[in-house]
Amino acid sequence: MSLDTKTIAALAPEFFSGTIADREAAEATCRRLSATMADLLAVVERETELVRAGKLEEAGELQPDKANLVSIYMRGMTYVRDQTVVLGNLAPTSVEDLKRRHAEFQPVLRINLAVLATAREVADGLMRKVAEGAGSRRAPTTYGPGGSAPRTPSPADGISVNRAL
Template sequence: MNQHPSRQPAPAAKTAPSTASTPAEARKLAEELMDVMSDLLGIIERETELVRAGKIREAMAFEPQKAETSRRYVTAVTRVKASHQYLAKAAPDLLATLRRHHDTFRALLQVNLTVLATAHAVSESIVRGVNAEIQRRNIPNTYGASGRRVNPTARHLTPLAVSRSL
């Protein structure tokens, strides 16, 4: 009799990534990684163009495709790392080509991250500016008995609400 009927068996351990052991497997692994990087770069470049054009909603539509391609990229990189020793011995030129391609990939990814960071900073600046203007208009412009301007209290501040669904 099972003492803990609600317990489920532990999930099976993840299998180790397959490693390349022949030149053909090494080439296939390298091609797979380069294809995934190219696919991901294509998505990222379209996203970057849309964000630069201010079309954030359209850029967000790429998120599911980008997530799936990123998952494939991580899987391919894991397989290459597992095969690193073999690649270094049997195909050092292929490994060098992968490194160059990956360096280019990282540089283009950095451009995308810069564009996204800029868009974030601009939108944050706009929201802060709108909030400051709202607060300025809501604060009474009065003077105290000493003839100096009275500093507003918390009751004079109005919170800003932003709807992300629009």
């Protein structure tokens, strides 16, 4: 679950300050967004590593932190977009650094999304195979005792999945 606006404002007040009036505020905004990107990048890389290793439960435990960081990052990106001209005038070096970091950030996110999509596809495939196996009729291929035809098998009961495991 992502953070609400009030919580984001408490965690990242730089992204709610209205108009940026001086160089110090511009630098603080860029530093905050850069720090958020670094934190999010660390979580995403860890998640990718865990999913690749098949440690899906551990990867799932990162979801709340990831959602919170994504909320702050998106608010920061919106704020920076709205303040582009002022930031470019007051902190051009920091803006260039943000652009560079953002360019490095995108491929890591693409890799993470690909790994998550692959894991989801594998899980869906496994569930589909289990459902097909549970739902198929298990017809005997031999005769019953005394040479009689075997009785028709009853359909398989449903299956349950314990997601806590």
